[in-house]
Amino acid sequence: MQIAAGKFKAQCLKLMDRVKEHHEKIVITKYGKPIAQLVPVEEDKPKPLFGSMKGCIEIEKDVISSLVEQWEVDEN
Numbered sequence: 001m002q003i004a005a006g007k008f009k010a011q012c013l014k015l016m017d018r019v020k021e022h023h024e025k026i027v028i029t030k031y032g033k034p035i036a037q038l039v040p041v042e043e044d045k046p047k048p049l050f051g052s053m054k055g056c057i058e059i060e061k062d063v064i065s066s067l068v069e070q071w072e073v074d075e076n
Contacts, residue, residue, distance in 0.1 A: 002027045005035070 001024065008015060008028045015026055019040050026038040 001025075002029055002034070004028075005030045008038075 003011075003015070003026055005028055008026075015038065018024070019026060019038050023040045025040075027034045028036040028038065
């Protein structure tokens with residue numbers, strides 16, 4: 001959709017609602033030439049919590065064999 005800047009100015013709020021509702025862009029013209037676009041904002045979906053830390057931790061050694069070792073404990 002294209003609209004002249006003067007008409008856009010008069011109908012701005014209504015056109016913003018239309019863009020949001022119908023997810024369409026509006027090209028604003030001045031003297032018949034495009035000068036701006038009104039486009040809907042794409043909202044970021046929240047990341048799911050499950051799996052959000054994937055790839056953040058690296059295991060460098062065997063973490064299982066360390067469970068077999070006896071630790072010295074200072075008993076005082």
